[in-house]
Amino acid sequence: MxxxxxxxxxxxxxxxxxAQSSRAPAAVTVASADSTRxxxxxxxxxxxxxxxxxxxxxxxGRKQFWISGALGRGEAGLSCTTCxxxxxxxxxxxxxxxxxxxxxxxxxxxxxxxxxxxxxxxDRIVRGTQLTARQFPFANYPVFFAGSVGVSSFRLEDDRVxxxxxxxSFEFGVGYHWRVGSALITPAVHxxxxxxxxxxxxxxxxxxxxxxxxxxxxxxxxxxxxGALPSSNNR
Amino acid sequence: MRLSIxxxxxxxxxxxxxxxxxxGVTGPSAEQIAAATPxxxxxxxxxxPNECSKAIHDRFATVGPDGKKYPTWHPPTDPVSxxxxxxxxxxxxRGSKMHNTIGDLAFGYANEMLDVGSTGITRHEDHVGHKVxxxxxxxxRVDGAAGSLFDxxxxxxxxxxxxxxxxxxxxxxxxxxxxxxxxxxxTELHLTLLTAIGxxxxxxxxxxxxxQAGTATPANSPNGGGQRIIxxxxxxxxxxxxxxxxxxxxxxxxESWQTxxxxxxxxxxxxxxxxxxxxxxRPSRFFNSAIPNKTGRPIDICYIVTADGRxxxxxxxxxSTNNWTQLGLGFDDPNSRFNGVRRQVDVNSNRIENGGxxxxxxxxxxxxxxxxxxxxxxxxxYIASVNNNYGVSVSGPTMGQHRNYxxxxxxAPN
Numbered sequence: 201m202x203x204x205x206x207x208x209x210x211x212x213x214x215x216x217x218x219a220q221s222s223r224a225p226a227a228v229t230v231a232s233a234d235s236t237r238x239x240x241x242x243x244x245x246x247x248x249x250x251x252x253x254x255x256x257x258x259x260x261g262r263k264q265f266w267i268s269g270a271l272g273r274g275e276a277g278l279s280c281t282t283c284x285x286x287x288x289x290x291x292x293x294x295x296x297x298x299x300x301x302x303x304x305x306x307x308x309x310x311x312x313x314x315x316x317x318x319x320x321x322x323d324r325i326v327r328g329t330q331l332t333a334r335q336f337p338f339a340n341y342p343v344f345f346a347g348s349v350g351v352s353s354f355r356l357e358d359d360r361v362x363x364x365x366x367x368x369s370f371e372f373g374v375g376y377h378w379r380v381g382s383a384l385i386t387p388a389v390h391x392x393x394x395x396x397x398x399x400x401x402x403x404x405x406x407x408x409x410x411x412x413x414x415x416x417x418x419x420x421x422x423x424x425x426x427g428a429l430p431s432s433n434n435r
Numbered sequence: 436m437r438l439s440i441x442x443x444x445x446x447x448x449x450x451x452x453x454x455x456x457x458x459g460v461t462g463p464s465a466e467q468i469a470a471a472t473p474x475x476x477x478x479x480x481x482x483x484p485n486e487c488s489k490a491i492h493d494r495f496a497t498v499g500p501d502g503k504k505y506p507t508w509h510p511p512t513d514p515v516s517x518x519x520x521x522x523x524x525x526x527x528x529r530g531s532k533m534h535n536t537i538g539d540l541a542f543g544y545a546n547e548m549l550d551v552g553s554t555g556i557t558r559h560e561d562h563v564g565h566k567v568x569x570x571x572x573x574x575x576r577v578d579g580a581a582g583s584l585f586d587x588x589x590x591x592x593x594x595x596x597x598x599x600x601x602x603x604x605x606x607x608x609x610x611x612x613x614x615x616x617x618x619x620x621x622t623e624l625h626l627t628l629l630t631a632i633g634x635x636x637x638x639x640x641x642x643x644x645x646x647q648a649g650t651a652t653p654a655n656s657p658n659g660g661g662q663r664i665i666x667x668x669x670x671x672x673x674x675x676x677x678x679x680x681x682x683x684x685x686x687x688x689x690e691s692w693q694t695x696x697x698x699x700x701x702x703x704x705x706x707x708x709x710x711x712x713x714x715x716x717r718p719s720r721f722f723n724s725a726i727p728n729k730t731g732r733p734i735d736i737c738y739i740v741t742a743d744g745r746x747x748x749x750x751x752x753x754x755s756t757n758n759w760t761q762l763g764l765g766f767d768d769p770n771s772r773f774n775g776v777r778r779q780v781d782v783n784s785n786r787i788e789n790g791g792x793x794x795x796x797x798x799x800x801x802x803x804x805x806x807x808x809x810x811x812x813x814x815x816x817y818i819a820s821v822n823n824n825y826g827v828s829v830s831g832p833t834m835g836q837h838r839n840y841x842x843x844x845x846x847a848p849n
Contacts, residue, residue, distance in 0.1 A: 282619045284586040322580040358580035361826040403826025406790070408585055408620040 265429055266306060268296045270388065270422025274314040276326050278354060278365070280399065280412040288324065290316035292418040296332065300426075304336040310348060312392075314416055321359040326416055328352035328369055328392065342377035352394045354414050360403075365412045367397030377424070384424045392416040462538055463498035471504035475550070476543025480506070480522075480562040483767070486844065487518035499541035500815065501548070507539040508567055511842025519844030521769075523776060525567035525594075526838065532571045533592040533615045537625060540567065540594050545611045545629045545814060549800040552812020556653050556801075558609045558629060563848050564598030565611075566713075568780045570834040575618065575782075578828040587829055589618035591782055593711060595630075599690050599718035599775045600766075600848035602730045604663055605648035608635045609656050609801075612696065614709065620829070622785055624707055625817035628802040630696045631659025638663040638722070641687050642670035648722060648729065657801065660695025661710065668723035668731055675736050675752075676745040685750045688733050688773065690715045698798060698816060700805040706789050706796065707818050711831075712781040717751055719766050719773045719847030732766035733773040769846040776841035776849060782831020790822035 274292030277285075291314070298308015314326035330350025336342065352369035355362060375388030396411035463471075478493055495509035511523040524542075528534050542565045546558055569592035577585045594613040598604055614626040633639070635651030639662045646667055666688050674687040697708040723731035737752035737759075751772040755764060764771050797813035798805045809815065823829070841849075 278584065282585050282587050284584060286583075318580065318583070322583075356580055356584050360579055361581065363581060363584065363825075401825040401827070404822065404824045406822045406825050408587065408823070408825055408829075410621075 264300045264426045266296070266298055266300065266308065266424060266426035268294075268386070268422050268424040270294050270386070270420035272418055272420030274326075274416055274418040276314050276316070276324070276354075276414065276416040278399070278412050278414055280396075280409040282409045283399075283412060287415075288316050290314055290324070292416075292420060294418070294420065294422070298332070299429075305333070307331070307333045312390075312418070314418070323355075323357055325355045325357075326352065326414065327355075328371075330369065330371060332371075344375050344377075346373040346375065346388075346390070347371070348373075348392075352392065352414055352416075354394075354399070354412070357402075362402035363399050364402065365394075365397045365399040365414065367394040367412075367414065369394035369414065386422045386424055388418075388420050388422065390416075390418045390420070392418070467498055468496050468504055471498050471502060474499065474501075474503040474505050474541075474543055474547045475559050476546060476562070477504050477506055480520075483521055483846075485519075486521045487513050487516065491516060491518065492520055497539035497541055499544045499547070501544070501551075503547065505541035505543055505547075506562060506565075507542060508565075511840070511845050519842060521844055521846055522563040522849045523840045523842060523845055524563075524565050525778070525840050526569055526835065528567050528569060528592060528594075530571075531569040531592045532590040533569065533617065536617075537592070537613075537615055540565075540613050542594075542596075543611065545627050545800045548812050548814050549629060550812075552799050554799055554801065554812070556609070556655055558607070558653055558656075560596045560603070560611060561598055561601070561848070563600070564596045564603075565594060566597050566778060567592070567594045568778065568835045569593070573782065573831055573834065576828075576830050576832065578830075581825065581827045585620075585829075587618055587620045587622075589616050589622070589782070589831060591616050591831065591834065593713075593780055595692070595694075595713050597690075597692060597713050597715060597778075598848075599715045600720055602720075602728055604665065604692075605638060605722055605729060606636045606650065606652045607656065608632050608651075608659055608663065609653075610692075612694070614696075614711075616709075616782075616785055618785075620823060621819055621821045622787055622823045623817065623819035623821075624709070624785065624787070626698060626707070626802070627814050627816070628696070628698075628798065629800050630694050631657050631801065632692050632694050633660075633662040634658045638665045640664070640670055640722075641666040641689060642673075646722060648724075660697075661693040664689075664691040664693065666690070666718075666721040668721060668725065671721050671731070671733070671736065675733075675747050676739060676741055677748055678743075678745050679748075682749040683747045683752065685717065685752075688717050688721065688751075690718050696802060698796070698802045698805060698818065700796075701803075704788070705786075706792070706805060707785070707787045709785045710783045712783065714779045714781070715775045716777040716779075717773045718775045719771070719849070734764050734766050734768070734771045737764070738762065767847045769844050771847065774841060774845060774847050774849050776845055777839050779833050779836035781833050784828060784830045785823070787819055787821055787823045789818045789820055792818070792820055794818060794820050 271293045275289045277287035294312035296310035310332045311329045316324040330348035332348035334344045334346045348371040353366040371392040373390035378385045394414040398407035398410045399412040400407045497507040499505045575587040592615040596611040609629045612630040617623045635656035674684040692713045695710045697705045721731045740746045755772045796805045796816045797809045
């Protein structure tokens, strides 16, 4: 039940770096540090990155897809006229997939989930599916900012009744690509909010509130991969 | 004399309606009240010795939806002269957030409308039995997992005619109820009706078991849901008259009127239902079929000593009689603690099935035959246009349990 969503922020972040390490290991600074040839390769990579204005490790010019997955903790709460003003921390995760548009701009789809097992058959679940875009604003640092738009849902259920809310949502995030060995590890923080929606009982279809708004903070660490598309024109 | 009464009426009515004005509910003017035709419920109270005059009492009046003059809430002592009315009507409704919406309560309006309509039932109640209770921002209990998510709060105001000093409720199950609730989940009801509590002619003993107290009065009273739990002699005698070394259990002198009321359309659909319990501690009566009027007095038990030495010990009897130094207290003596001034209301559940429907409904005084247009003898009711059945219980807590509404000179009948 843990949330797995298409293309999480982490994914977008990690893909470029991973792609570099797997397809062009000589270009990665860390991987080449102990050899003269590696130093030369790293220098070449830095120069190319500086010249093209893209993060170090980015597979410049390559049309690529990216995939990512992340796990972490999230704090969720509902805001409405009849909702308790309480926020709950629980496990959160996401999945993402997408394409690079430019070396410093990627798009994709992400799905995320937040899952709180209260006990005795009581669960709280947040899900969301969103279109996402990530921008790498700095040439020398693999930091990205992400924005997503989609639909999210909140569910509270026990063994008798379930309450559901579904509404448009948007999300903002920031993350960083960190290369460890051959892996791209991406810590990220995301803030999601939904517009108001009715929180309906599954038993009766009646809603104690017509205007429940969902809020969710997520802090995750993920792994990312990316690779060349079959038709891509490698340079 | 007439001038002084008119002036006093003007001042009192202005004070009573001040709260209503600020929320857009404009209370009637003193002139309107003075000019209104008295309803049957107006002017029926008469003072005892050393109590406020009838004229002072009847200043506390309002005009009902039918344009007639009705008695309304007043404090146990007159705020101007300081005299005692000898009875009380519970909590001052002007402190309720609901007062801004509903204005002053017209005591006896549903009874009056029963005379106008075609139910064929006549039912009028005394003045002192009208008891108001309210609470603002009441947190409701939400069962199950939903309780961790929802914080439903309500403003609640109720007035039930709950006479606990006479034989009336032994057989009579029809009692006027003003029921007002407004909650954060959009549940909202503003209702006035005669609610049928349990079976007419019957009640339930505090110690259990149904008692047939007599014939239904009125004879054509409909049976209702819930029950009226009232103490009766055999139960009281066992619990209160105890041997030396024991304390009397005065908890048996407790009434619980457990309502179960529905507002229904003319085709029988239930638009709203609710089931508050109205409880009175230490009433001034119990049922005793062995005496002519069937109305026993708890204060009399304080002086009984059985052949085997059992008697009332401690508690209210001790305090009422000042440790039995005062003999022969009457049931209506202000020193008697059996006066019904301590009460509580259990809010319980409220159900509305009126999603998308009109909020204005007209029912007969029994809450039946609901239509969207008025008819002869109908009462206008407000029912929010929602369905509030969520598949989990949402119920209200108890209110008023720590309050004592007695004032100087308050006594039975109250």
